[in-house]
Amino acid sequence: MVHQRALRSCLFLLLSLSFLAHWSAPAMAGETYQLIGRISYGEKGFSRDNPPLILLQGMKNPFAAHTRADPAGDFKFKKLRPDMFTLIVYVAFAGEHRQTVEVSPGLADSKKRVFVEVAFQPNRSRKTLQEVSSSQLSVSVKAIKELEKAFKRLEKRDREGAVAHLKKSVEISPQFIEGWNTLGTMAYQSGKYELAERYFREALEHDPESYAPMVNLGGALLSQGKIRESLPWNMAAVESRPDDALAHSQVGLSYYYLGRYREAEEHLKQAVALDPGHFSYPQLPLADIYLRNQDLKSAVRELEHFLMLHPDAEQAATVKRQVEIIYSQAGRKTVPGTP
Structure with a gap:
């Protein structure tokens, strides 16, 4: 029993x-990683003239960064210390998507890269964003x-x-x-x-x-x-x-x-x-x-x-x-x- x-x-x-x-x-001193992501879409894609804005916010330690995805939906953040992050993908006139991503040794490959897939929901939080x-x-x-x-x-x-x-x-x-x-x-x-x-x-x-x-x-x-x-x-x-x-x-x-x-x-x-x-x-x-x-x-x-x-x-x-x-x-x- x-x-x-x-x-x-x-x-x-x-x-x-x-x-x-x-x-x-505590974060591991001296070790930094790359976060490499790709956005996939359901009902809609996005315009080359309006690529998604990607925001990254540290959860254990105060940190913020942002970038833009390329036309294929790919994005990258470099020199990240081990942490948990809130990843926010925002597409104008479509909405935003949030998810937790973790950057740590156990999730990284031999080149210290962590990969994440983001399944973007086009209408998520649209009302909230517009108000x-x-x-x-x-x-x-x-x-x-x-x-x-x-x-x-x-x-x-x-x-x-x-x-x-x-x-x-x-x-x-x-x-x-x-x-x-x-x-x-x-x-x-x-x-x-x-x-x-x-x-x-x-x-x-x-x-x-x-x-x-x-x-x-x-x-x-x-x-x-x-x-x-x-x-x-x-x-x-x-x-x-x-x-x-x-x-x-x-x-x-x-x-x-x-x-x-x-x-x-x-x-x-x-x-x-x-x-x-x-x-x-x-x-x-x-x-x-x-x-x-x-x-x-x-x-x-x-x-x-x-x-x-x-x-x-x-x-x-x-x-x-x-x-x-x-x-x-x-x-x-x-x-x-x-x-």
Whole structure:
């Protein structure tokens, strides 16, 4: 018989780390990689005169970069440090697509290249992209320029310089939501969750329906253990953007920590479907839910999926041990593919 209580205890420890570990795990000094991507399209392609804009935002460490895809849909980022990134593909008049990409030694080839395929959904988030609140129309050009300077600082990994420009941007235009939201995101990355919460709330004071600070506030509250308070914000985010993995993952985590496992499973499965490699690691709480239901096959499936996607994650060794325990109890000695 598998010792499910012990397994669940280990998984719960992993879960307590999973939502935060991607911010704090140190990058490997001196090692840089290339991220090479290709965009594929469903119903529409794109004009040679209007190639997709590709944005890359660091998740563990403050970083931002951008490029354009070529006519074949190919793009490349160079000299990236190991990290998890949000990759955003934007096509004018079509929409945007977001997904998590991970750059790490275990996912790179011998030439330190990581490859990613982006299946672009033309109408994704189109409505949200086209809507601009009246308060944002009044943002000063000077404030916008300060934001641009902040992102240039982030490209050079100058966190302090970026924060200085962001603070100046919201001093010039206090209603500048993107400035407040970016300050909140950087505070969150630094582990300053209360400060992040204040920045996100300030943004929402100027536009209560603004998606980015809404979903980010839900995450900041989760990270402070304010689970019940986080749920309404995360639910509002799902209602606003039902195709965003982050919103579903955070709703799933809120329900999970409240012991509402059926609802948690529904949203965590949706998060995996939308973005399998998502930085919140939805496979881990899903595996724990399946263990609670004595569904060992599904639990192992989620844990192995996690290991395939995140071989260099801080939790990988412990997750692998848990899979080995389950297999050994079932008469198998090792995780398939393990030497």
